[in-house]
Amino acid sequence: MKVRVIIVNYRIADMVIECLKSLAPEVAAMGNVHVDLVDNASGDDSVAKFQQAAQAHGWEDWLTIWPLQKNLGFAGGNNHPIREDYRSQAPADYYLLLNPDTCIRPGAIKTLTQFMQDHPNVGIAGSRLLNADGTTQQSSFRFNTWISDMCLGFRIGLIDRLCAKHIVARGIRDDEHETDWVSGASMMIKREVIDDIGLMDEGYFLYFEEMDYCLQARRAGWPCWFVPDSCVVHYVGQSTGQTSATRQFCKRRSAYWFEARSHYFLKNFGRTRKFLADVLWTIGYATYRMRIRLMRKPDYMPPYLLRDFIRHNFLGKRGC
Numbered sequence: 001m002k003v004r005v006i007i008v009n010y011r012i013a014d015m016v017i018e019c020l021k022s023l024a025p026e027v028a029a030m031g032n033v034h035v036d037l038v039d040n041a042s043g044d045d046s047v048a049k050f051q052q053a054a055q056a057h058g059w060e061d062w063l064t065i066w067p068l069q070k071n072l073g074f075a076g077g078n079n080h081p082i083r084e085d086y087r088s089q090a091p092a093d094y095y096l097l098l099n100p101d102t103c104i105r106p107g108a109i110k111t112l113t114q115f116m117q118d119h120p121n122v123g124i125a126g127s128r129l130l131n132a133d134g135t136t137q138q139s140s141f142r143f144n145t146w147i148s149d150m151c152l153g154f155r156i157g158l159i160d161r162l163c164a165k166h167i168v169a170r171g172i173r174d175d176e177h178e179t180d181w182v183s184g185a186s187m188m189i190k191r192e193v194i195d196d197i198g199l200m201d202e203g204y205f206l207y208f209e210e211m212d213y214c215l216q217a218r219r220a221g222w223p224c225w226f227v228p229d230s231c232v233v234h235y236v237g238q239s240t241g242q243t244s245a246t247r248q249f250c251k252r253r254s255a256y257w258f259e260a261r262s263h264y265f266l267k268n269f270g271r272t273r274k275f276l277a278d279v280l281w282t283i284g285y286a287t288y289r290m291r292i293r294l295m296r297k298p299d300y301m302p303p304y305l306l307r308d309f310i311r312h313n314f315l316g317k318r319g320c
Contacts, residue, residue, distance in 0.1 A: 003113055003188075004085055004092040005035045008077035009100045013046035015235065017053045020063070022103040027062045030110055034092070035063045036081035041071040073205035073256075074184065086194060095194075097210075098232070099185040105130075105231035112188045112230045115176070123193040123222025124214055126182025127230040137234060138169050140179040140226040143215055144208075144264065146277035153284025179226050180218070184210030186232040196220045201267070208260040215268060253302045258312035278313045285309070 005023065009016045016037065027033045039046050047067045054063050066081055078097050085091050094116055096109060112125050129137040142148065147166040151159055160167060170179060187210055197216045200209050214224045265274035285306050292299050 001032060001094065001113060001117060002090070002092040003030070003033045003094045003096060003109060004081070005033060005096045005098050005109070006038065006078050006081055007035065007098050007100050008038045008040055008074060009042060009046055009050075010040045010071065011042045011044055011046065012100055013042070013044070013049040016046075016100045017049065019098070019100060019102055019104075020053065020059065021057070022105075023109075024057065024059065025106065026104060026109050030113075033062065033109060035059075036066060036085075037063060038066045038077045038080055039068060040073070040077045041068050072202065073209075074207075075200035075204050075209040076202045079199040079202060082194070082199060086191070086199075091191060093191055094188050095191070096186070096188045097184050099234060101235040102129075102185055103233045104186075105233065108186070108230045108232055112186075112227055115225070115227045115230070116188060116190060119225070121223070122225050123190050123217045123220075124182065124224040125188045125227050125230075126179075126224070127186035127232045128226075128228040129183055129185055129232055129234040132233060132235060136172050137183075137236070138172060139183050139185075140170050140173065140177070141168050141181050141183075141211070142166065142170055143180045143211060144168055144261075146265075146269070146273050146280060149277040150280035150284055153281035153288065155284070155288045173226070174228055176228065177226055178223050181211045181214035181224055182226055183234075185234045186230070189213075190222070193217050193220070193222050196222065201263075203263050203267075204260045205256040206254075206260065207257050208264040212264055212268065251302065252304055253308060255312070258308065262313065278309075282306070282309060282313075 007016060007019065020035070020037070023035060027035070037050055039050070047065060050065050054060050054065070064081070068077065068080065072080065082095050094113060096112065098104070108127055112127060115125055116122060126139060129139040131137055145166060147163050148168045151163050151167055197220050200213050204212065217224065262274065265277055269277075289306060
């Protein structure tokens, strides 16, 4: 069974080289893995570094470097080598999307591949993502809906409990289980899924694309599973600078996050439910901001989030 691993770099060449070093033993052990390294028009010396590393470590036999002239985002960057391989006479059986800010633990790819072979009805499978200290990141999720967005806005425990089946973060589990979608930081796609629904939607530049792809796959009859025995260390947000809200500082949310969210809701739920989601999130988040100010609690959310949300969703303005 042939596997192609796709890594999309944007200005973090040194981290990508560490990722490739973690992949090398897996490639040698499996013997049927090829890595496609896409440079998304970094505009720096990334490509030269990759070429030098490949030559120095003897990776040329299993590594192809794709220097793009334009930054195509996450979906477009991953689609580029998949499209070329898919059209070939002997395409891969599975495509593993792997973030550039990751390092795989031994057996991670083999475990995912074996799971897919043992479960031919499964279309997509994702790894357990780990922090650098070995603790587990949230890697298994429910689809975003107007109800989940309402909960994200209000951030009230009672509402979360009443709408528990709609909360995007499912909670961390240690067992294999079917889920709505998995993180694109380590997500394996069966070739037959591409036969049925095509490649990822390049209308997304960054964010929401893997959720949308898993949703299209689900609608076509291809479920998604979380496989915790496949472990990948994920150094969150190195390319984008967007960090988790659980940290003490978050950068201002990028324009393409709002654009991706709008595209996801319009595509999958229509204008009415998108508008409902926008209104409920805005009301909820405004009340949340009032609560934390009155209670003098620390705020770990991105700065200007409410203002930027209104600008993008109600005023039709782009940029932050």
